[in-house]
Amino acid sequence: MDTQNLQIFVEVMKRGSFAAVARELDVVPSTVSRAITSLEEELGVRLLQRTTRKVKPTEAGQVYYQRIEPLIEELNQARSITRDLGDEVTGTLRLTTSVTFGNSVIVPLLPEFMAKYPKLDVYCDLTDAVVDIVDDGFDLAVRLGHLNDSGLIATRLTDMRYVITASPSYLAQYGRPEQPEDIQHHQCLVFPHTGLGTDWLFRDNNGEIKSITPNSRLQLTNALALKECARAGMGLVMCSEWTVTRELYEGSLVRVFQDYDTAMASFDSAAWLVYPSRQYLPLKVRVFIDFMKEKFVNCTLSECLIRGQKTMQAYSQADVETPALAEDH
Amino acid sequence: MDTQNLQIFVEVMKRGSFAAVARELDVVPSTVSRAITSLEEELGVRLLQRTTRKVKPTEAGQVYYQRIEPLIEELNQARSITRDLGDEVTGTLRLTTSVTFGNSVIVPLLPEFMAKYPKLDVYCDLTDAVVDIVDDGFDLAVRLGHLNDSGLIATRLTDMRYVITASPSYLAQYGRPEQPEDIQHHQCLVFPHTGLGTDWLFRDNNGEIKSITPNSRLQLTNALALKECARAGMGLVMCSEWTVTRELYEGSLVRVFQDYDTAMASFDSAAWLVYPSRQYLPLKVRVFIDFMKEKFVNCTLSECLIRGQKTMQAYSQADVETPALAEDH
């Protein structure tokens, strides 16, 4: 008796369709058909009457389902509870994050995390592509910005604040923008978000929000590249505060529009940990989430960034390329 | 998650030994070892600490076992109950019976039984060899005589009476035996029961039992063959009453020692249905047992025999070889 067949049976009873269950479980319908047939042969009972387009449970199917379904739930729960008892966090945690945020925030925290769980491997995919966690076999993703209602579970790590900056040389030459509308008459460096447009949002002290399309000749899909262009005097750039913490400190970039809250696409931006809506979370995922939340408690992203750099220095032995903020302030 | 692995785990927890569980389940120890390892990998938890000669559950193993064991029981029960609900008796009933009894009693009942359960196939092995039901994959066996305490479950079908008969011509020539001891001075045709000896038992009206070794030059392992030899005047034969019902009626064999109960090996002889001591009986076995018990209720074996012959005639269409009692009386 294979519990996979039992789980398929339970799903078919719930959905009344082989094809629907096949799509849900990402198998072909013949797999579902054979699972049910196998179960029926084992039981010597027809569980489901089916025509070519309909599935209807038999009385025996109903009886079996009533008895099996809670058992499957309990089996899954027993498995989850026992996993949590594990005296070892093992396996490989597969996570994906954006390149910049990954390099700057996530990767520097990995040495401490992996020291804490010495038998856990980590596979971290740094990509700015949109990754489908379930399809591509990831345990979780770090996502920035505003989340779509994608059916995934998200844990908020920290708020993200966007700031608009420019180099002093740019401001000396072109003047300082004062009103949000001024960005239509400045050179702006834009990060294009697929499907979201490129409007910059301004919210004043009264809560009034303006959404303005910046004048732009240059769009780059890499935040660090945008920052470097801004430092070179090519225009205004909006990016996450943590990205330019050092430059603001050094003065190579200067904040503008300080009287406004600014954002792209949404003021409700944050760094999120996103994972599939599975009911029983693997322990390795659980401990990673707990670790990250602990790191971000009562801590701005920039503070965490700097702390992460220190940690990286303390742990680092391999020739891991580190972001610019490596020195101790 | 494979419930076979769960069952193995439960057994290992009970027995504390891979090797013992392997013997019980008739697999090699590496199969048990891999089942446990597979489960541990799936859970990310060590369930059992083991040295090369010892297995001890971990705390996690205990927790998991406490939760799993009742679920396995309930899964098995759900399976059994659902099997019983089957609106169809399907599959193949595999049974084994002795050649003579099978041909005379069991086989003639099969047409009616199979008509009643049209989707059930029957595989009937007619053999006088001692068959191991479990090893040889039978659902049940029909056994005659006195049962060993073999751990199998037995349902009594009908008592078996043994009688001693001879042909009139033999008696005319050699005289009629009067006392049990006389069998030592007659020619006796003997059915050798492996491991049981060949003594004939006599119990008189006072309940006194004598066990006497008959004089014998001919031993045959087939009751019908013995009967034919007796009819041919070769001597006394002890066999089941049902075997010689017709001959007694026709007068081709004559009963002797009528004042005694007679038996081989044991007076507690019967026809039994024997099946493995499994907890949940397959429905096909259940219905066969019920069918046979119904046939033998308030019915001597001989009466059932004759009724079975009539049934065989009514149903028979194939060129199935039938026993001698084919005519209607």
Add this chain to the structure above:
DNA sequence: TTGGATTATTGCGTATAATGCATGAATGGA
């Protein structure tokens, strides 16, 4: 203390089972 029997582990090879592909029959809705 030593040796032998037994246990658990694991590499390897083979056989079997699981799964997807492709096709077909049937059904229901447009």
Add this chain to the structure above:
DNA sequence: TCCATTCATGCATTATACGCAATAATCCAA
């Protein structure tokens, strides 16, 4: 009436399960 979709199934491929054999370790008896 036709088309899209569903369920069933033969076939081929791939993955898995299992036994064999060898090894290391352990425990018990001499």
